[in-house]
Amino acid sequence: MAAIHITDIEAAINFWRERKPSPDGVTLAPELRALAEVYALLIYYHEDEADEKGFPPAAYAAWKTWYDTTPDTPCIAICSTSQGDAQCKGCGRTFEEVQLWPAMSPGEKRSTWRRITLHADSWRFNRYAERAAEGIESPPDAAARPAAR
Numbered sequence: 598m599a600a601i602h603i604t605d606i607e608a609a610i611n612f613w614r615e616r617k618p619s620p621d622g623v624t625l626a627p628e629l630r631a632l633a634e635v636y637a638l639l640i641y642y643h644e645d646e647a648d649e650k651g652f653p654p655a656a657y658a659a660w661k662t663w664y665d666t667t668p669d670t671p672c673i674a675i676c677s678t679s680q681g682d683a684q685c686k687g688c689g690r691t692f693e694e695v696q697l698w699p700a701m702s703p704g705e706k707r708s709t710w711r712r713i714t715l716h717a718d719s720w721r722f723n724r725y726a727e728r729a730a731e732g733i734e735s736p737p738d739a740a741a742r743p744a745a746r
Contacts, residue, residue: 599704600646601660602711606636609663628659649704664703671713673721673728689719 610632617626625633635647635656652660675687678695685695694701694709701709713719721729 599649599702599708601649601652601704601707603636603639603645603647604711605664605707606632606639606647606660609660610636612663612666613659627655628662631655632659649702661703664707667707667710669706670698671710671719671721671729673725675720675725675728685719687720687725689713689716689721 610629613626613628613632617628619625631653635652639645639647649657671688671690672695673687675685676695677686678684678690678692682692684691688695690698690709690713698706713721717723
């Protein structure tokens with residue numbers, strides 16, 4: 598079951614606070630109100646994740662708008678799962694996560710992103726961090742490369 602972590606809700610709240618600031622310091626935009634309700638319930642119940650499927654529609658729409666501004670994949674175009682590794686040295690995803698990525702829900706993708714970011718032991722976080730910063734998501738098109746001689 599996919600869950601959305603409280604840090605993602607905080608990031609979405611900050612995204613909307615910047616996009617739609619309060620005109621009087623008290624009134625919140627509808628997106629912020631929806632996200633704040635979910636956030637408050639997480640705090641009240643001492644939880645750090647909310648089930649993606651149980652999100653109220655308005656809160657999910659606001660969160661999804663923020664989510665759509667984040668990088669879709671952690672790939673840095675150096676995939677060791679294609680060489681038989683159970684976990685990619687480049688991005689940190691498991692073989693199954695790499696294979697199923699296109700079919701994963703936004704919550705599942707964010708859970709994976711959170712795990713690999715917390716571990717921070719893949720190459721995207723050290724020797725190839727500049728590739729991650731550039732947003733390289735896939736290898737260059739084979740047709741654009743010069744032919745090997």
